[in-house]
Amino acid sequence: MKKLLFFLSILLLTAFHQSDNNPFYIPKKWKKPTYDFTKNPLSIAKIDLGKALFYDPILSRDNTVSCTTCHSQYNAFTHVDHSLSHGIDDKIGTRNSPALMNLAWQPIFMWDGSINHLDMQALAPISHPNEMGETIENVVLKLQKSSIYPTAFYTAFGDSAITGEHTLKAISQFLLTLVSANSKYDKVMRKEAKFTKQEKNGYKLFKTNCSTCHQEPLFTNHQFENNGLPIDTTLNDFGRMNITKKPKDAQKFKVPTLRNIEFSYPYMHDGRFKKIREVLNHYTKNIEHNPTLSEHLQQPIILTSNEKIDLTAFLLTLSDRAFLFNPAYSYPKSFFDTK
Amino acid sequence: MCIISFTIFFYSCKTNEVSTLNSTSTDKFSITFQPVFGAENLILNQKHPINETDSIEINVLRFYISNIEFYNHDKLIHKVLSSYHLIDLDDKKSLKIDLESIQNRPFNKIKCHLGIDSTTNVSGAFGHDLDPTKGMYWTWQSGYINFKLEGKSELCPTRNNQFKYHLGGYQSPFYALQTLEFDINDASEIIIDIDLQAILKNVDLASKHSIMSPSDRAVKLAEIVAENFEIENTN
Numbered sequence A: 001m002k003k004l005l006f007f008l009s010i011l012l013l014t015a016f017h018q019s020d021n022n023p024f025y026i027p028k029k030w031k032k033p034t035y036d037f038t039k040n041p042l043s044i045a046k047i048d049l050g051k052a053l054f055y056d057p058i059l060s061r062d063n064t065v066s067c068t069t070c071h072s073q074y075n076a077f078t079h080v081d082h083s084l085s086h087g088i089d090d091k092i093g094t095r096n097s098p099a100l101m102n103l104a105w106q107p108i109f110m111w112d113g114s115i116n117h118l119d120m121q122a123l124a125p126i127s128h129p130n131e132m133g134e135t136i137e138n139v140v141l142k143l144q145k146s147s148i149y150p151t152a153f154y155t156a157f158g159d160s161a162i163t164g165e166h167t168l169k170a171i172s173q174f175l176l177t178l179v180s181a182n183s184k185y186d187k188v189m190r191k192e193a194k195f196t197k198q199e200k201n202g203y204k205l206f207k208t209n210c211s212t213c214h215q216e217p218l219f220t221n222h223q224f225e226n227n228g229l230p231i232d233t234t235l236n237d238f239g240r241m242n243i244t245k246k247p248k249d250a251q252k253f254k255v256p257t258l259r260n261i262e263f264s265y266p267y268m269h270d271g272r273f274k275k276i277r278e279v280l281n282h283y284t285k286n287i288e289h290n291p292t293l294s295e296h297l298q299q300p301i302i303l304t305s306n307e308k309i310d311l312t313a314f315l316l317t318l319s320d321r322a323f324l325f326n327p328a329y330s331y332p333k334s335f336f337d338t339k
Numbered sequence B: 001m002c003i004i005s006f007t008i009f010f011y012s013c014k015t016n017e018v019s020t021l022n023s024t025s026t027d028k029f030s031i032t033f034q035p036v037f038g039a040e041n042l043i044l045n046q047k048h049p050i051n052e053t054d055s056i057e058i059n060v061l062r063f064y065i066s067n068i069e070f071y072n073h074d075k076l077i078h079k080v081l082s083s084y085h086l087i088d089l090d091d092k093k094s095l096k097i098d099l100e101s102i103q104n105r106p107f108n109k110i111k112c113h114l115g116i117d118s119t120t121n122v123s124g125a126f127g128h129d130l131d132p133t134k135g136m137y138w139t140w141q142s143g144y145i146n147f148k149l150e151g152k153s154e155l156c157p158t159r160n161n162q163f164k165y166h167l168g169g170y171q172s173p174f175y176a177l178q179t180l181e182f183d184i185n186d187a188s189e190i191i192i193d194i195d196l197q198a199i200l201k202n203v204d205l206a207s208k209h210s211i212m213s214p215s216d217r218a219v220k221l222a223e224i225v226a227e228n229f230e231i232e233n234t235n
Helices: A002-019 A044-055 A123-127 A136-145 A149-157 A164-176 A184-189 A197-209 A276-285 A305-316 A333-337 B002-022 B196-200 B216-227
Strands: B029-037 B047-049 B055-072 B075-079 B084-088 B096-099 B109-114 B145-153 B162-168 B178-183 B189-195 B229-234
Touching: A044 A149, A044 A164, A044 A333, A123 A136, A136 A149, A136 A164, A149 A164, A197 A305, A276 A305, B029 B055, B029 B196, B055 B096, B055 B196, B109 B216, B145 B216, B162 B216, B178 B216, B178 B229, B189 B196, B216 B229
Parallel strands: B029 B189
Antiparallel strands: B029 B096, B047 B055, B055 B075, B055 B084, B055 B109, B055 B145, B109 B178, B145 B162, B189 B229
């Protein structure tokens, strides 16, 4: 009987899941997501709740900073135009906020890999004194007292008693739906479009020089690498080593995706480069050969100025306007209007 | 959503039914944790003298007990699944763990974890005692705090003479989880003392007054903490 009930519940859950018109999907030929959906099955109500939390400054101590402050949709969910992202009381952090997309496939989070699971990611900015300066305990109290959230949590989780677990899982649900796989590059791979001659040459150069770390189709290998940036002595950020305490990890940072790179400037963990041109000049001219430099950068990358233009043309094919302007990710006005 | 709730509802009814039918009073078992300071009971926010001039006051004592197992001559006879218990000296109810339906008695040994295993540490958000609102989860770096001890002593040259030990870490070489073992003939209730005086005797409060992240020091202190859990008596 127990088995039968279990089987039925799985069947019903699956049916429920498939009938959802949610924006999460696994693009063709992509591998299985890393995120374990069985522990947090998607539903429209949970995604909507997570989206509201993502846009709501209630997560910060003085109700001024929301997730979207540093992760705005039109900038591929990062903080445009600020090398170092800023938060509560106009305090400035020590790193450039990462662009958010395809997080269901991402095994480890933050530039230094300090966060091991998407569910726990939001705790870091909520608690950081320079970001939201709040505690999850107090967030839960504020949500419980609000006029809209107890009902929304009840609809989503069948329980109007708000918990940290449900708050974090709802945020994960919205983040999981941020799938970007509809750029020109994707259309070319699906044989729905064709690269120009320039883009095609850029793709060839990309595969020769960049794709070991920026692996297709996610355009990252999810590893930590030292890409030869001289240390900024005003920050002294040693990246991955701060977490593992191992000298071999000094100056290593997570390889970021290149998807939507046109919109996710500035670049690098500290946002030191504003233009793609500066990034390419770094890789061709300015790599610092220090002891932990990535093995993939030991040989010089040589590109003529025309090749740099072609490579840039290819990188621009990674822009996914359907993602950047998808109304499913936008400010949920109707949710907040129900007050 | 209704469908999910219903399924869970049916499921839990079913489970309860089984345990009610099978359990008798002899299947029950409880563990009570009793923090002590040497020969005295430990009282929160109260000075315990350690010599003529100095004292130690404990303000926070919280830790996780998980994965409780029963053995008979080193053979595992019963394991309590998904058991994670936050013990908090400030919450008297939490000091006692009540277990039902201990199978295959008798037992002569109990083992449990002091802390949270590495698999749970990398598996996302959980509720109840594992909920991150319980203040036992690090925010700047993923991972549970297995054992949290905060207090004051004149020996600490810090602001308000405070010391803080947040012991955790789930990755080698700083895996702070400890296994506690108690040799105990089949009983329905046990009391386990945790001697804070004995633990703090091993710490130089004047120089090592703070541990707040996974490290070698955290692992060493976790080992010392584990050595100072001791069965008081049995019924």
